[in-house]
Amino acid sequence: MDNTAALDEARDPLIIAENWMKDGKDVAIATVVETWGSAPRPVGSHLVIDADGNFHGSVSGGCVEGAVVSEAVDIIGSGKAKMLEFGVADETAWQVGLSCGGRIQVYVERLG
Amino acid sequence: MDPYALKTLNAERRARRAAILVTDLADGRDRVVKEGDAVAGALGEVIAKAFRSGSSGSVEADGRNFFLNVHVPRPRLVVVGAVHISQALAPMARIAGYDMEIIDPRTAFATGDRFPDVALSAEWPEDVLKRQPLDGYTALAAVTHDPKIDDFALKAALDAGCFYVGALGSRKTHAKRVERLLALGATTEAIERIHAPIGLNIGAASPAEIAVAVLAQVILALRSRGSERNAKGEAA
Numbered sequence: 399m400d401n402t403a404a405l406d407e408a409r410d411p412l413i414i415a416e417n418w419m420k421d422g423k424d425v426a427i428a429t430v431v432e433t434w435g436s437a438p439r440p441v442g443s444h445l446v447i448d449a450d451g452n453f454h455g456s457v458s459g460g461c462v463e464g465a466v467v468s469e470a471v472d473i474i475g476s477g478k479a480k481m482l483e484f485g486v487a488d489e490t491a492w493q494v495g496l497s498c499g500g501r502i503q504v505y506v507e508r509l510g
Numbered sequence: 511m512d513p514y515a516l517k518t519l520n521a522e523r524r525a526r527r528a529a530i531l532v533t534d535l536a537d538g539r540d541r542v543v544k545e546g547d548a549v550a551g552a553l554g555e556v557i558a559k560a561f562r563s564g565s566s567g568s569v570e571a572d573g574r575n576f577f578l579n580v581h582v583p584r585p586r587l588v589v590v591g592a593v594h595i596s597q598a599l600a601p602m603a604r605i606a607g608y609d610m611e612i613i614d615p616r617t618a619f620a621t622g623d624r625f626p627d628v629a630l631s632a633e634w635p636e637d638v639l640k641r642q643p644l645d646g647y648t649a650l651a652a653v654t655h656d657p658k659i660d661d662f663a664l665k666a667a668l669d670a671g672c673f674y675v676g677a678l679g680s681r682k683t684h685a686k687r688v689e690r691l692l693a694l695g696a697t698t699e700a701i702e703r704i705h706a707p708i709g710l711n712i713g714a715a716s717p718a719e720i721a722v723a724v725l726a727q728v729i730l731a732l733r734s735r736g737s738e739r740n741a742k743g744e745a746a
Binding site for chain 1: 535567
């Protein structure tokens with residue numbers, strides 16, 4: 399669910415993805431589609447990535463963004479969507495300050 | 511994702527209208543369903559439910575797996591009247607996830623001292639609503655008891671299709687209000703959408719309890735949008 403009465407255009411991942419598209423960039427969109435346990439970001443959260451690996455948004459509050467970004471760059475090349483699954487290890491979770499230890503499934507697809 | 515779907519989705523979100531991006535997880539095809547669009551079959555049923563709950567998730571319908579990403583604007587609560595009830599309602603509404611604003615042209619009531627942490631306009635509803643129009647994801651509660659202040663806002667809320675419209679006052683007060691709203695051009699059908707007396711019937715006695723009753727009724731209205739269960743429990 400959106401968190402403000404008005405969209406925060408400068409930080410909203412889907413708005414950024416649309417702007418990137420208008421600028422002629424290749425874009426991938428990652429979406430949290432399932433969570434188990436205490437996942438840090440809710441189902442529906444987005445991370446958007448361009449072909450150079452720039453990204454906005456979050457699918458895990460920092461735990462797995464790196465892995466999603468590198469997969470996304472491949473997916474921009476191939477055009478083939480992928481379902482990724484991550485177990486957020488307790489130790490990693492602790493290091494980034496999350497009280498999690500959950501598992502998340504992230505759908506990554508190319509825009510267009 | 512289809513670029514056209516992204517554009518459509520963002521346009522709906524910017525306009526504070528609810529929409530769901532429906533993705534078929536088998537082939538990646540997606541489309542945007544706007545609130546009120548007719549979708550047939552089992553998928554239509556889960557979509558209607560998702561609009562009401564506001565929750566995203568994977569669903570199985572008609573033998574296929576879909577992901578529904580539900581984009582519902584954050585609800586606003588506009589309260590006309592900087593009164594006791596509003597003082598209690600402001601912190602409760604914030605906790606429940608509503609952006610609350612108070613409008614009251616009476617500067618003795620609408621003071622920052624009485625309402626420290628809430629958007630407050632010490633102006634007439636006519637002026638404020640011109641700047642910040644009401645919409646389908648806004649609830650309006652009119653609690654001043656003063657027709658000069660309440661009536662315009664109530665009529666505007668009915669015209670804008672606010673998901674909740676409530677007005678404080680006894681049945682007798684409301685009967686007179688109905689006549690005035692008819693004179694302003696509201697239809698009988700629209701006027702019946704007004705919750706009056708305001709609030710769920712929980713036997714509320716104090717201003718704080720009435721605030722609880724109002725907030726509960728607002729939540730019920732939001733979560734029962736478009737369903738048969740458009741309950742109209744009322745009280746104060």
